[in-house]
Amino acid sequence: MVDVTSSAPDLLRTADGRPLKAALAAAQRKAKWRAFFLVLPLLAFVVLTFIVPILKMLERSVNHDGFSSNAPAMVAWFNANPATADIPEEAYAALVTDLKQMQKDKTAGAAGTRINYTVPGTISVFKSAARAAEKMTPPYKDALIASNKMWADPLVWVAMRNASSAYTSDFYMVSADLKRDAADNLVRVEDNQRIYVYLFAKTFVLSIVITVACLLLAFPIAHLLAVLPMAKSNLLMILVLLPFWTSLLVRTSSWIAILQEQGIINDLMVWIGAYGEDGRIRMIYNQTGTIIVMPHILLPFMVLPLYSVMRVIPPSYARAARSLGATSWTTFRRIYLPQTLPGIAAGSLLVFILAVGYYITPALVGGADGQLISNLISFHMNKANWSMAAALAAILLAAVLILYWLYDRLIGIDRLKLG
Amino acid sequence: MVATSPNDAFVAFEHVQKSYDGVSLVVKDLNLSIGKGEFLTMLGPSGSGKTTCLMMLAGFETATHGRIMLDGTNINEVPPHKRGIGMVFQNYALFPHMTVGENLSFPLEVRGMSKSDREAKVKRALDMVQMYSFINRRPAQLSGGQQQRIALARALVFDPSLVLMDEPLGALDKQLREHMQFEIKHLHESLGITVVYVTHDQGEALTMSDRVAVFNDGRIQQLATPSDLYERPDNSFVAQFIGENNKLPGTIEELNGDKALVRLATGELIDATAVNIKEKGQQTLVSIRPERVEFKPEMMPAGAHTIDAEVIEVIYMGDILRAVLRVAGSNDFVMKMRNTLSQTRLTAGQKIKVGWHPQDARALDPM
Incomplete structure (x- = not known):
């Protein structure tokens, strides 16, 4: 055997004596340039509409010349x-x-x-x-x-x-x-x-609650979607995606109709006698409203990654586990659940990041105590406090990036499956 | 070890029927007894009901009608995890998030076995398939053949008395498949377990099994030892499905016990053994194995009928020579000859006479 690891690389040359690496690069140069020109429009678009504004925002958060330039x-x-x-x-x-x-x-x-x-x-x-x-x-x-x-x-x-x-x-x-x-x-x-730290903490806690609620709701649906025959699962998938195709305002106002004090749920509870007229529960325009409505809006983002992972888990794994003597619960816990982890992680990350930055739903149904940090950012923007809004947004961005980094360390970005 | 009555059977299907849609039956009145320690293969084309039978035995499908008995008890209502049946799946179904050792340990863990017992059993099972050095690998890091061995070891590690195998060698290449066939066969013999094996590969069924049940259309067409199945097929389906076959259609001219004289459609007379023939004048399909066809007069029994044949082509296949002949008007009559030094080399266009021992020509029902 010739030792190819130590000496061979610098000996490898083409037939006319050029180093192989250089020859390969020359051969591929044209293809590389063509590929670059194809992505150039998108690259320019992303730089102009995403990277530049974010850098500008970061600069705003540490720069305000209102006093220094006028005094x-x-x-x-x-x-x-x-x-x-x-x-x-x-x-x-x-x-x-x-x-x-x-x-x-x-x-x-x-x-x-x-x-x-x-x-x-x-x-x-x-x-x-x-x-x-x-x-x-x-x-x-x-x-x-x-x-x-x-x-x-x-x-x-x-x-x-x-x-x-x-x-x-x-x-x-x-x-x-x-x-x-x-x-x-x-x-x-x-x-x-002290409002900001409290609001950041509340935003994170609420986002975790919303993510967990989404996971608990989405897991059975995604499983059903993955195991049902194609025709039925397609119909169910349409139902899952329906929120995507409905205006956010329409969805939110329908929740208002259902949850308000004179709404359907309270009417029903009073009618069946669960509590009296004076016991009507306030379920909207407060934190409860945010917790109920947000998972509904973010549910598809949890269902889709879960579904894409579950669909490719062959049923033979569960059968094998059962034939080896595992009860259905053990089979779920030890065989099925671990294999859905990439989907759970992807869905949770997606829902959490979206929830942390969500603005419109808390603004509409959150009332006073259901507001998140994004509502405060919007408040500062409306008051033209650009630097303050930028600083809060930058903190939010940093938190999300840290989360993303943690995710990469713990699970691996390459295992992320978004559908 | 071959069970003949349901009473002394280890596994028994009694009048089992299975329907998925309530309109048609996938398994039609199945009766099958498997003895303890037997290697029984369910062989048949896809959709013949063989896999459904295996799934009912494993507990993943419920019988629409009838009973399935395991070691004398009705297991119709027993859930799969309480049946204690080992199973090897078509695509191995090794848990991808566990190492080889964890995969094998899993059935022992769910049985509440202690750690030291588990380790001993896992080692023994892995040694059995010569894979102990792979104990810390993940299934994705193994080749197909290695995964197959691990799947086999996992199905055996908890000492089941019955092991089911659902086309376990389907994904392997030819050489590895043949090697694994022998390995499974040896494991079966040394462990004394009962194996129910499902395959659509007739070569696999013949080499491995004590008995083969040939399935078609939801029924067992023939249940017999490999040699009986090959040499004495009960009907045209089995004759066609197992091995290569020449078919000559004709009518029964004379019938004397199981000796029959058949007049072919083109007028020639040939000798045959009557199998499921009831009377003279009946339509029949005579089936002859290519390797039992002779063209040298000294090899044929005295008084055997011969018929004219014309060589269309001779294909060199290494160990044998395969001649395609025109016989009785059909152009696909095949004769196989051993490739020996002294073998006569036929050439295309040559006119010869072919014949066979009457025992080798079986007059069957016309399909």
């Missing part, structure tokens, strides 16, 4: 002087210079908005100070503090120092329910203001 004198002063608890007169003088300019350019609102993210209530302070700046006389420190006490607040000065650079992690800080104290240390915000 050049302040930026210069912050750059020249280290942080200090006692703010000197010249800082207030720089502030007044900037406020005068802001009044001329009508940019006091933009600068105030940036500070407002970390110190609520500062927009109006900036606007009124800008209007009053023209008439102020030195010493500016006293004049400003006289116009509004907030100008003496060290938190405002910490916030302005941090905003003097366009690039900032403030939005992530706010998203994590943190703030800066007077000494520029990160501390948690007051209990009654």
Whole structure:
């Protein structure tokens, strides 16, 4: 035997003496270019409509020049002087210079908005100070503090120092329910203001509940689809896919008709005497509504991957297990279930990722306590708080990517079967 | 070991009928007794009901009518996992998410056997098929033949007294198949188990079985030892299905006991043995095996009738020479000759006379 592993690769040459690797690459170059040109339109489309916007969003989440571009004198002063608890007169003088300019350019609102993210209530302070700046006389420190006490607040000065650079992690800080104290240390915000972490946690917990509900509902259906004869399974498949083909609003409003306090279920329960008129249960416009309606909408995403995996599991495995002495439960647990794992994992991942980012259904049926993080992102977008919305969305994106990575580590992306 | 009456049978089908749709019967009044330690093969074309019979025995299908007895008890109502029957499936059905060892351990685990007992039994079963070194492999890492051995070991590991095999060698290539046939046969002999084997391959049925039940159209056409089946088929279906056959249609000219004189459609007379012939003048199909046809006068018994034949072509097949002849108006009469040094080489167009021992020509029912 010739040892082909060690010496042979560099000896391999074509008949005219060219290295084999180079000859192979040359032979395949044309085909490679042709393939590249074929996918080029899609590649350009994806870059333009997906990758660029996401990068832009990520940039927005760490960049806000509302203050830094409109307060050049302040930026210069912050750059020249280290942080200090006692703010000197010249800082207030720089502030007044900037406020005068802001009044001329009508940019006091933009600068105030940036500070407002970390110190609520500062927009109006900036606007009124800008209007009053023209008439102020030195010493500016006293004049400003006289116009509004907030100008003496060290938190405002910490916030302005941090905003003097366009690039900032403030939005992530706010998203994590943190703030800066007077000494520029990160501390948690007051209990009654902690909304983001709670909402992220609630979104994840609800998504897990919805995923589990989908799995429990979809598993028997997918199994039935996989074992029924073709004609019957096709009919059933149409029923499963029907939600896909119905408008989301139609589906959601039909749930409202069923679940509301004067709805079908409550009417039925009162009619059969399960509870009285005054015992009607509120099943919509709250968290319960979100938990009931979301699995209905996401069910097909669980059924399809499960079905595609179950369809190719030959019935002979179950028969073999039975003939070897296993009860039907043991057969299910030890033979059938493990083989459906790729489908369970794919369906769960898909449903979970969709649920985490779902917006419209919680908005329509979630009421006050059934809102998810996406509803808050939408709220910030409506208020033109782009950076805040971007930071929350980036956290959501990172969470999903981490999940995806975990999935790859635990199960393997190549085992993902989506149908 | 061959059971002849249902009373001393290990496995017995009694008047078993099976219908899937309530309109037609797949198995029609099946009666079959299998003795302890017997190797019985159910042979037949697809759709003949043989696999359905096996599935009823395994418990995956229920008999529409009749009883199935195992070791003296009616098992109609016994679920498959309580029957204790080993089974080898067509595509092996090795659990893909388990290693070879786990696959074999599974039937022992569900029986609540202790870990050390399990390990000993798994080792013994794997040694039996010379596969112990593969214990930690997954089924997907094994070749077809290796998977087949593991499937066999798994069906035997819990010491069942009855093992069912549903076309277990169908997916293997010819050489491996022949090798596995002998291996299964030897395992059967050394373990003393009862085997019910389903196949559509008649060669497999003949080489392995104690008895073969030929199925067609939901009925057993003939239940006999391989040699009886080959040499003395009961009817035209069996004669055609097992091995190669020459068929000459004609009418019974004379009938004397089981000796018959048959006048062929073209007027020639030939000798034959009457099998399911009742009277003179009846239509018949005479069946002769190609290797029993002779063309040298000294090889034929005295007084045997011979008929004219013309050689159409001679095909060289290595161990034998296969001559296609024109006999009694048909162009597909085949004669096989051993390829020996002294063998006469026939050439196309040559005119010869062929004949056979009357015992080898069987006058059967016209199909």
